[in-house]
Amino acid sequence: MDETTRVPALCRVLVVLLGILVTLFGLALLVGGVRLVQLGGSWYFLLMGAVSAVAGVLLAMRRPNGALLYGLAFLATLLWALVDAGWNFWPLVSRLVMPAVLALLVALAWPVLRRSRGQVAGRGAYGVAAVLLVGLLGTAVSAFQPRPVQTAQGTTPPVVPVAKGAEQRDWMHWGNTTAGTRFAALDQITPANVKELQVAWTARTGDVPESNGFGAEDQNTPLQIGDTLFLCTPHNQVIAIDADSGKQRWAFDPKATAPNWQRCRGLGYFDATTAPSAADAAAPAPAPLPATETASTGPALCGKRILMTSIDARLFALDAKTGALCPDFGSNGVVDLKAGMGEIKPGFYTLTAAPLVAGELIVVGGRVADNIEVGEPSGVVRAYNVRTGALAWVWDLSRETPDVPLDPSIHYTRATPNVWTSMAYDPQLGLVYLPTGNTTPDQWAGERTPQDDKYSSAVVALEVATGKERWVYQTVHHDLWDYDLPAQPTLTDVPDGKGGTLPALLQITKAGQIFMLNRQTGVPISEVRNIPAPQGNAQGERYAATQPLSVGLPQIGAQTLTESDMWGATPIDQMLCRIQFKQFRYDGMYTPPGEDLALQWPGSLGGMNWGSASVDPTTGYLFVNDMRLGLWTKLIPRAQMTSGDGGVEMGAASQTGTPYGSLRDRFLSKLGIPCQKPPFGTMSAINLATRQLVWQVPVGTVKDTGPMGIKMGLPIPIGMPTLGGSLATQSGLLFFAGTQDYYLRAYDSRTGEEVWKARMPVGSQGTPMTYVSPKTGRQYVVISAGGARQSPDRGDYVIAYALPERK
Structure with missing residues (x-):
């Protein structure tokens, strides 16, 4: 035997194993490809599966033609990938990395294959392997680089300094103001010094x-009044802490319970020491309380008060100084929100959004359980x-007159569209804006009334003094997708194109829509x-x-989607997602559910969700974060419905009282990854003057999550689903923490560039807020961190960041 045929036994075995691996890869593609x-x-x-399977068999037989055949197949794959996906990084990674790894191994096996046939080794294959290795290494390095979906072009708007005396004093409402802007007129922390931020207290x-x-989920945004922060926990405990040290001043526990959906997103605040405004004084007198609710007629015993709605349908008023219940409010500080509601089964009516303090009134809605049955509790909105x-x-x-208080013996109308968000x-227009949900159940609407259809998934404007309807604008007709309005409306003025502005x-x-209404x-x-x-075919349903x-x-x-x-x-994973996609009935957005599998994109989780938007009025930029998770849905005829109660976002739902139950789940691959291409979550800036997208960047990495829930530990900025809100400051910063990884981030709000991030003990679903301490003059950025959605890591942290103290 000469040196061309001397092949070590280990090399022969490795080539055979490589052949088996390529064969299995090919067979998997072949079987799935046929389907x-x-x-x-x-x-x-x-085609790739058939060629790879043949190439793999030849490789296992140690025939050089197997390597040549796979090499040709890889070149064809490269060409197909560019045609199918273009020059987009993540789609190309999905199509090329695994075939390239196999091509690298085949190239390394080429000299062994040649020698085993008595031929010259053909060491030029090592050069091919080196090229493939460099490409793979370059891809690995490139995966860690941020990839904006759209970069800011042209001249960025200047930062407008906060005018003297115009600095924000307090964070008095969930969205900072009743306009829901999540904007702070503060500029102590800037893009230039934000990298110096450090933990001030926890x-x-x-x-x-x-x-x-x-x-239970921690989704809270604290309030700040003077030198005190007020926050609430998933089980409605209210805690007051010192704004400079984080030390607790008082705590109140209402012992609130609910079988699910335990969360408190925020509180309300009112200063009862102030006199009513002229508009409030001119408003009609409030109706008498029902017999179960008595109020003190004496002077206000709680000057400054904290308001909270609870998961077990109560409204509390607490003394902001001591945490004691206000005896002159309701019945010893409590109003029973179950009054007038009729039967409420456990978990069917909960309040999770912050109450709206509108002048002299507190306006509250409520979350009604999804998809369990018809005739669920009312979606009534009430003002106290x-x-x-x-x-x-x-x-x-x-x-006919929805704004007239009912006789205590009459219950509110059941199963009407509700307002579960903020x-x-x-105050200038005297209007309250209600973003409505839809009459349950979500995926069957054959029993909905004309009133239900008019008010579902709509913005409704009511006169704050009387509750009388001023206007209604619907964003989805006859909603069958749970596309209810999840977010607080954002009120701001925009250019009218004539030198003025419009409200x-x-x-x-x-x-995924943004409606701009007057x-x-x-x-x-x-x-x-x-x-x-698109029209559906479920018997008894009607379609817009x-x-x-x-x-x-x-x-x-x-x-x-295509x-x-x-x-x-x-x-292989991509192919299985393609098979799922082709099995679905999909006619684009608003594909209605039916007895077959239907794809809903965006899914009912979003698009955008309750975190709401923020806006910088000095630049006219609106900031929106989203998640990109499709759903598959199916209606199950009543006779075939064997399980499922509903009341949750995914899985089987009974929809009792209708001809169908329902089934739905996220559109994920076998590895638990969204089936559509990345990013799976972004932050976007929209110029409200030009109404154009300024920049859009992926948000979040796979450091603390990954396939099948396994943490990858790699800060790859692929962009993950978001849940929570953002905070804009006048210094040109945008803070955000509602990602799948455990970071609070700051972006340059004019360009979308990430300029700072801080590692937290767990993830967050809260919205950052900021304030300047009236005692020390330091600006703090505060975030509540209780754990990211779908994360097993949980906590009870409230963390404040500030610049180092200057001596």
Whole structure:
């Protein structure tokens, strides 16, 4: 035997194993490819699978032709990937990395194959292997680099310093103001010095949300009044802490319980030592309290008071100084929100959003359980006198006069659209803005009334003094997708193109839409186009002929998906997602559910969710974060429905009282990764003057999550689903923490560049807030961190960051 045929036994074994590996890879693609072609999908996987399987067999037989055949297949894959995905990094990674790794191994095996056939070794293959290795290493390094979806172009707007005397004094409402801007006129912390931020103090609440998803979650944004912060926990404990040290001053525990959905997103605040405004004084007197609710007629015993709604449907007024219940409010500081509601089964009516303090009133809605049955509790909205707790007006939308308080013996109309998220208020116009949900159940609406159809998934403007309806604007007709309005409206003024401004209301939706309405009239300012809507075939259902689409502003993550948009960590994973996609009935947005599998994109989680938007009025930029998770849905005929109660976002839901139960889940790969290409979550800036997207960047990495929930530990900025809100400051910063990894980040709000981040003990679903201490003059940025959604790591942290103290 000469040297060309002397092949070590280990090398022969490794080549055989490589052949088996390539064969298995090919067979997997071949089997799946056949199914994909049967469904009318791409032929690539079948052809690549067949060629790879043959090449693998030849390699196992140690024939050089196997390497040549796989090499040709890899070159064809490279060409197909560029045609199918373009020059987009993450789609190319999905298509090319695994085939390239196999090609590298095949190239390294080439000399062994040649020698085993008595041929010259052919060491030029090492050069091919080196090229492939460099490409793979370059891809690995590149994966850690941020990839903006859109970069800011042209001249960035200047930073406008805060005018003397115009600095923000307090953070008095959940969204900072009743306009829901989440904007702070503070500029001590800037893009230039933000890297110096450090932890100033950490507080612990003692209320750790031990479950995740549909149980306890920490989603709180604290209030700041003077030198005190006020926060609430998932189980409605209220805690007051010192704004400079984080030390607890008092705590109140209402012993609130609910079987699910335990969370408190925020509190309300009112200074009862001030006299009523002229508008408030002229308003009609509040209606008398029902017999079960008595109020003190004496002077206010709680000057400054904290208001909270609870998961077990109570409204509390607490003395901001001591945490004691205010005896002159309701019945010894408590109003029973179950009054007038009729039967409420456990978990069917909870309040999780911050109450809206609108002048002399507290306005509250409520979350109604999804998808369990018809005839669930009312979605009534009620206003109470903030001083006495007396009922002022109700909005029971199925009645001809929904704003007239009911006789205590009459219950509010059951199963009406509700307002589960936060509302907004314009004191100049005297209007309260309600973002409504839809009448349950979500995926069947055959029993909905004309009133239900009018008010579901709509923005409704009511006169704050009386509760009388001023206007209503619907964002989805006959909603079958749970596209209820999840976010607080954002009130700001926008250019009218004539040198003046218009009073605007910006409403973001789960469907990735942004509606810009005149908040005085409800008429769209930016273009909304009614598009033909897909029709379904569920017996007994009716379908809207058209749906509104906000085309005058950017649509976020709402593109129509194609097979080429499918993604996966490997070609096999991607192929399986393609098979799923082709099995679905999908007619773009508003594909209605039916007895077959239907794809809903965006899914009912968003798009955008309850975190709401922020806006910088000095630049006219609106900031929106989103998640990109599709769902598959299916209606189950009643006779075939064997399990499922509903009341949760995913899985089987009974929808008792309708012809169908339902089934839905996230559109994920076998590895638990979203099936569409990244990013899976972004932050976007929209110029409200030009109504154009300024920049869009992926948000979050896979450091603390990964396939099948396994933490990858790698800060790869692929962009993960977001949940929470953002904070804009006048210095040109945008803070955000609602990611899947455990960081609070700061972005340059004019460019989208990440300029700072801080590692937290656990993730966060809260919205950052900021204030300047009246004692020390230091600006703090505060975040509540109880754990990211779907994360097993939980905590009870409230963390404040500040610049180092200057001597």
